[in-house]
Amino acid sequence: xxxxxxxxxxxxxxxxxxxxxxxxxxxxxxxAPGDPARVLVGARRASPEAxxxxxxxxxxxxxxxxxxxxxxxxxxxxxxxNSIRTGSPVTETISSxxxxxxxxxxxxxxxxxxxxxVFGVIxxxxxxxxxxxxxxxxxxxxxxxxxxxxxxxxLYVFALILxxxxxxxxxxxxxxxxxxHLTLPAIALTIGVSAMLMKVTRSAMLNEVDSxxxxxxxxxxxxxxxxxxxxxxxxSGPILTSTGLVLASLIGATVLVETTxxxxxxxxxxxxxxxxxxxxxxxxxTLVLAFFICLSQALVDIAVYFINPxxxxxxxxxxxx
Amino acid sequence: xxxxxxxxxxxxxxxxxxxxxxxxxxxxxxxDADSKGTDGTDAKKSDTLVVGLxxxxxxxxxxxxxxxxxxxxxxxxxxxxxxxxxxxxxxPGLAESWETSEDGxxxxxxxxADAQFxxxxxxxxxxxxxxxxxxxDPEKSPGVASYFPWYVxxxxxxxxxEVTFTLDGPHPGFLxxxxxxxxxxxxxxxxxxAAKSYGSPEDLISGxxxxxxxxxxxxxxxxxxxxxxxxxxxxxxxxxRFDFIEDNNTRLLAFKQGDIDFTYNIPSDxxxxxxxxxxxxxxxxxxxxxxxxxxxxxxxxxxxxxVRKAVAYAIDGQGIVDGxxxxxxxxxxxxxxxxxxxxAWDITKANEEVASVTHYEYNIEQAKAELAQSKYQxxxxxxxxxxxxxxxxxxxxxxxxxxSLKSIGFELKVTEEPIEQWLTKVSxxxxxxxxxxxxxxTGEPGEIDAWLTYADGESNPALWKNDEALxxxxxxxxxxxxxxxxxxxxxxxxxxxxxxxxxxxYWGQSGIAFGxxxxxxxxNSFTLLANWPYLxxxx
Numbered sequence: 001x002x003x004x005x006x007x008x009x010x011x012x013x014x015x016x017x018x019x020x021x022x023x024x025x026x027x028x029x030x031x032a033p034g035d036p037a038r039v040l041v042g043a044r045r046a047s048p049e050a051x052x053x054x055x056x057x058x059x060x061x062x063x064x065x066x067x068x069x070x071x072x073x074x075x076x077x078x079x080x081x082n083s084i085r086t087g088s089p090v091t092e093t094i095s096s097x098x099x100x101x102x103x104x105x106x107x108x109x110x111x112x113x114x115x116x117x118v119f120g121v122i123x124x125x126x127x128x129x130x131x132x133x134x135x136x137x138x139x140x141x142x143x144x145x146x147x148x149x150x151x152x153x154x155l156y157v158f159a160l161i162l163x164x165x166x167x168x169x170x171x172x173x174x175x176x177x178x179x180x181h182l183t184l185p186a187i188a189l190t191i192g193v194s195a196m197l198m199k200v201t202r203s204a205m206l207n208e209v210d211s212x213x214x215x216x217x218x219x220x221x222x223x224x225x226x227x228x229x230x231x232x233x234x235x236s237g238p239i240l241t242s243t244g245l246v247l248a249s250l251i252g253a254t255v256l257v258e259t260t261x262x263x264x265x266x267x268x269x270x271x272x273x274x275x276x277x278x279x280x281x282x283x284x285x286t287l288v289l290a291f292f293i294c295l296s297q298a299l300v301d302i303a304v305y306f307i308n309p310x311x312x313x314x315x316x317x318x319x320x321x
Numbered sequence: 322x323x324x325x326x327x328x329x330x331x332x333x334x335x336x337x338x339x340x341x342x343x344x345x346x347x348x349x350x351x352x353d354a355d356s357k358g359t360d361g362t363d364a365k366k367s368d369t370l371v372v373g374l375x376x377x378x379x380x381x382x383x384x385x386x387x388x389x390x391x392x393x394x395x396x397x398x399x400x401x402x403x404x405x406x407x408x409x410x411x412x413p414g415l416a417e418s419w420e421t422s423e424d425g426x427x428x429x430x431x432x433x434a435d436a437q438f439x440x441x442x443x444x445x446x447x448x449x450x451x452x453x454x455x456x457x458d459p460e461k462s463p464g465v466a467s468y469f470p471w472y473v474x475x476x477x478x479x480x481x482x483e484v485t486f487t488l489d490g491p492h493p494g495f496l497x498x499x500x501x502x503x504x505x506x507x508x509x510x511x512x513x514x515a516a517k518s519y520g521s522p523e524d525l526i527s528g529x530x531x532x533x534x535x536x537x538x539x540x541x542x543x544x545x546x547x548x549x550x551x552x553x554x555x556x557x558x559x560x561x562r563f564d565f566i567e568d569n570n571t572r573l574l575a576f577k578q579g580d581i582d583f584t585y586n587i588p589s590d591x592x593x594x595x596x597x598x599x600x601x602x603x604x605x606x607x608x609x610x611x612x613x614x615x616x617x618x619x620x621x622x623x624x625x626x627x628v629r630k631a632v633a634y635a636i637d638g639q640g641i642v643d644g645x646x647x648x649x650x651x652x653x654x655x656x657x658x659x660x661x662x663x664x665a666w667d668i669t670k671a672n673e674e675v676a677s678v679t680h681y682e683y684n685i686e687q688a689k690a691e692l693a694q695s696k697y698q699x700x701x702x703x704x705x706x707x708x709x710x711x712x713x714x715x716x717x718x719x720x721x722x723x724x725s726l727k728s729i730g731f732e733l734k735v736t737e738e739p740i741e742q743w744l745t746k747v748s749x750x751x752x753x754x755x756x757x758x759x760x761x762x763t764g765e766p767g768e769i770d771a772w773l774t775y776a777d778g779e780s781n782p783a784l785w786k787n788d789e790a791l792x793x794x795x796x797x798x799x800x801x802x803x804x805x806x807x808x809x810x811x812x813x814x815x816x817x818x819x820x821x822x823x824x825x826x827y828w829g830q831s832g833i834a835f836g837x838x839x840x841x842x843x844x845n846s847f848t849l850l851a852n853w854p855y856l857x858x859x860x
Binding site for chain 2: 093
């Protein structure tokens with residue numbers, strides 16, 4: 001019952017977040033300078049009548065609240081409007097881009113979690129030794145290097161000099177070709193976020209490595225792997241929470257990485273839609289991304305709740321207080 | 322215990338090595354498949370021309386989105402009633418002939434009997450009328466409707482193969498407007514009406530050009546195949562693929578790798594990198610674009626002609642071209658570039674005529690003298706100007722001008738801003754001084770002047786009013802022969818020059834790169850607007 005209450009609470013918070021976010025995004029787009037009609041027409045002579053007709057078509061002459069509530073009303077019926085640039089429904093415009101980004105983000109997420117946790121554990125276990133220092137150094141470089149710069153470096157070495165990977169694009173619609181094309185962008189995305197996860201894991205594990213129960217488990221000659229898993233389970237709180245943040249960072253980084261590798265994902269679409277002030281696309285896209293981020297945060301909170309008994313106790317303590 | 326730890330560490334290393342090997346294996350197998358094409362032969366690749374586009378297409382329907390890149394792509398698949406040749410001349414497109422009434426208000430076009438859509442059906446007058454009416458509807462065609470000739474009163478199918486346009490007066494520029502570099506690209510009526518979203522990956526466009534779209538992945542690429550319904554000879558390439566690579570560094574690496582055969586708009590400061598690729602041909606050609614400053618003569622301090630002239634004198638166009646743009650532009654002395662007069666004059670004559678337009682050679686002493694005559698005090702001699710982030714060359718030029726102005730006691734604050742903000746302000750009349758960047762799509766000499774020197778006080782970006790200039794611009798728009806039209810353009814620009822309404826900085830050039838084994842005949846600024854697959858050759 002308590003668990004159900006927790007899940008419901010999280011879902012309510014998630015719904016409120018999405019609603020507030022939709023309002024904030026709409027406000028920002030409304031306040032941002034730029035006239036979509038003029039952007040469509042370009043730097044040329046355009047009759048005021050023609051410009052006005054375009055604005056009328058997309059209700060750009062309406063007041064802010066009228067535009068917002070029209071959008072909410074339509075969205076409630078799953079009608080998110082038409083892209084100003086293509087004239088097609090935004091759901092159609094975005095769907096072709098979404099799968100590529102999801103593949104890219106998922107591959108990067110898995111790689112980041114594996115690399116971040118494995119190397120974070122190694123660094124914590126070998127504190128002060130060469131491998132710890134080396135991992136720390138790599139993590140420092142990883143967190144400092146912007147993903148697009150890392151991407152260009154990877155392109156130069158692995159695509160141009162070694163010729164192992166293609167320079168750009170997503171290739172044909174086959175699994176092998178998709179892996180072939182998405183490997184370098186996935187690595188470029190992974191470098192920064194896995195370094196972040198590595199640091200969090202190392203720091204969380206250090207507390208466990210020095211704990212009494214670790215000494216006790218060692219004294220009982222339990223296998224190092226079992227001890228490590230026990231430590232990892234107890235350190236999972238901050239690691240899982242960071243994993244949720246990692247997803248947000250990955251989504252943000254796709255904008256630059258997709259542009260560098262000319263990948264037709266949502267990051268690329270978001271960048272060009274912002275440039276063209278394609279409000280319906282930007283509004284829907286940011287909401288979709290926010291949805292994924294909020295969902296992942298909610299799932300992480302729920303996972304922490306179930307995996308780590310300490311968090312439940314803390315929750316009860318807070319409630320009691 | 323220590324041994325167990327070592328074993329674990331080794332296991333991790335082995336796992337990492339295995340993943341790396343698997344990736345490398347996938348990479349090698351993928352690359353092999355890619356280079357040989359899906360049918361496993363190299364022949365397919367040699368029949369394909371890969372163009373690296375600097376922008377991305379959101380739709381194939383130019384009526385919806387009419388950027389210059391959209392025109393380049395549409396040129397191989399869709400036709401207007403007229404077309405542009407590689408020499409910048411008007412040539413027949415879907416219309417094999419046309420005639421005009423004596424008063425120049427009625428134009429009758431006879432359609433070619435051998436023009437077919439991709440499905441083999443003949444082009445009818447009904448398709449042309451439908452496409453023209455669609456092009457002037459702002460709701461259906463937001464990309465082109467605002468350029469649609471406002472003087473067209475009526476469009477009628479006067480026979481199954483004949484279309485008649487009725488204008489409100491004589492407008493020779495009309496013939497440019499109905500070309501595929503203007504606003505008319507003919508689509509099949511039934512296909513447009515049946516499409517849910519015309520120009521999207523699900524509803525590829527219908528056209529009559531030599532190539533038809535077969536695959537469109539927004540944000541990635543669009544592929545065209547030679548259309549067997551095309552009436553002419555087959556060009557050398559069976560397939561033309563446009564890859565959208567917006568990042569200049571990535572495009573350069575792709576060019577070095579041999580992934581793209583042709584690209585344009587290469588940055589002038591990386592010319593050496595592009596040229597270093599074995600077998601590449603890299604050069605710069607005029608793109609007929611105009612870059613300059615626009616002064617609003619109704620706002621302080623530019624309501625004083627001496628201030629406008631002072632700024633104009635302080636522009637070292639040649640210095641900007643030589644120093645900042647590495648020689649890849651031409652210092653401008655007027656608005657319209659000499660190459661834009663191709664239908665009226667040869668380049669020597671065009672250069673002479675353009676040089677006759679009143680302009681202000683760089684002279685800092687003269688600039689100081691003009692400023693000294695101004696009615697404004699030193700404290701009032703300041704202004705702000707913005708440039709679009711997408712045009713860094715223009716930004717560099719304006720920053721150099723600001724430095725030059727500082728030396729005469731004029732403070733010009735320069736700010737970069739996103740292109741959409743810049744576009745919104747481009748003609749709102751709120752800026753005392755603004756930057757202007759215009760790339761003409763047609764070969765009509767008066768294309769830029771139809772906006773900039775249309776001096777009715779509200780239709781031009783300077784909100785400039787001058788009855789004589791307006792008269793000249795209107796006369797240019799309705800002149801019945803190319804040479805008199807060009808003369809009117811020169812006259813209007815001269816009046817703008819005398820009042821120093823616009824301060825031209827440079828006429829742009831575009832960097833072109835051809836990869837190994839591909840070249841083009843007489844590549845120039847009209848090439849990508851013409852039926853260009855015929856101009857591209859395998860070496």
